[in-house]
Amino acid sequence: MPRYALLIEYDGRPFAGWQRQADQPSVQQSIEEALGRLEPRAHTIGGAGRTDAGVHARGQVAHCDMVKDWEPFRLSEALNFHLKPAPVAIRACVQVADDWHARFSANERRYLFRLLTRRAPSTLEAGQVWRVNHALDVDAMREGAAHLIGLHDFTTFRSVMCQAKSPVKTLDALDIDVVDGLAGPEVQFRLRARSFLHNQVRSFVGTLERVGAGTWAPDRVRTALEARDRAACGPVCPPDGLYLTGVGYPDDPFPDA
Amino acid sequence: MPRYALLIEYDGRPFAGWQRQADQPSVQQSIEEALGRLEPRAHTIGGAGRTDAGVHARGQVAHCDMVKDWEPFRLSEALNFHLKPAPVAIRACVQVADDWHARFSANERRYLFRLLTRRAPSTLEAGQVWRVNHALDVDAMREGAAHLIGLHDFTTFRSVMCQAKSPVKTLDALDIDVVDGLAGPEVQFRLRARSFLHNQVRSFVGTLERVGAGTWAPDRVRTALEARDRAACGPVCPPDGLYLTGVGYPDDPFPDA
Known part of the structure; x- marks a missing residue:
């Protein structure tokens, strides 16, 4: 076959x-x-x-x-x-x-998360971006994100339903950029790892949004990570802005994707 | 009031x-x-x-x-x-x-038209982009578009239902760029004029698509324009990719929009 x-x-x-x-x-x-x-x-x-x-x-x-x-x-x-x-x-x-x-x-998964910051409801991309009402400090979010890069026990950032054998994973990239989208400027998170835990991206983004809003100091991301305790995580954000953008393989069948 | x-x-x-x-x-x-x-x-x-x-x-x-x-x-x-x-x-x-x-x-209207060139149906943006199956020659489309810039009688490019008093208008800009969109590279047309005739943008884009596909030589856009005859227009494209992106005013109430 x-x-x-x-x-x-x-x-x-x-x-x-x-x-x-x-x-x-x-x-x-x-x-x-x-x-x-x-x-x-x-x-x-x-x-x-x-x-x-x-x-x-x-x-x-x-x-x-x-x-x-x-x-x-x-x-x-x-x-x-x-x-x-x-x-x-x-x-x-x-x-x-x-x-x-x-x-x-597969030896790599790539995700994109799109976050729109504005008062007005999103119409053209309802359900395709996560909208928050307030401005975000992107530099602070980048500072918080830096603590997550590399090999860590990500127990804090995985759902209690997660079926992965180990919470120890390597996060290869978590880049944050402001991009001019269809509905205005949006904050885009691009993540790359061999594999992700259940709700890991949404746990990251929900936590980093708290950093961007000023509620969390960037260092609190490190403290939360080191706690290895699900209760230390920030709020898990909605799925709306999350996209699986690509999967990597040795001898990739879709090298241009 | x-x-x-x-x-x-x-x-x-x-x-x-x-x-x-x-x-x-x-x-x-x-x-x-x-x-x-x-x-x-x-x-x-x-x-x-x-x-x-x-x-x-x-x-x-x-x-x-x-x-x-x-x-x-x-x-x-x-x-x-x-x-x-x-x-x-x-x-x-x-x-x-x-x-x-x-x-x-109002003294200016700005429109965006998004054209996706790929075989696969569009899912994330169904109804929000116009998809065609074949590749397009963007340089040829730009060459065709150049004939439309400026003050012209646009009878060829307006609907027979158009209620505007005169078909003579000034097209200030028709820029064509390839942009990396959510569903892959897309051809974006950006148009700017004091006002537009009924179906003018869709008549332009439908005609320029024929140029990009190689069916029309770029010069045929000029011939069609000079004919001042609706029958000389290329096919009118669907509304799916068309966005009114902004309106300009003297002493603009929304200068940042």
């Missing part, structure tokens, strides 16, 4: 998350059902990142096994046809080795 | 356009109804640009007359409260002179 890697984009708003659930719509189910229109049987695909309800993706990666030897471009076109009208699109498709695994072969 | 200028953002997708209609939802009606919650009576507001169905705005401007002397910030907050859940937001509010008019005092 030939195996294919899929590069996937989706709007997370109508979904209960990536992962298939018994009674709620998921991105995984949408794709598995589209595969079932091409080869009628039960399909199970593996995804690189199990994004939560309301979280978006520009560069999710999954793999699927087919019986027929599909030309990869035709497979992506056929899937896009059957995915409509769900807001899920296959951006690219590549045949990979039989033992290649979207989740276990 | 104090008069107020409103800076307005909206997602055009659910609306039949800016202008109030008997039996379809409009942005104007949403705002007039929100005003009616603050001062119960019939309200009629004037808008600077009568955007079509599906066209978005980041910087539409309208004025309203109130009986009560509202503090402008409180008026915008109260309107935003009553506008929910419609995707319409008052970004700013300023008291203006009694004879100030959002439409007739």
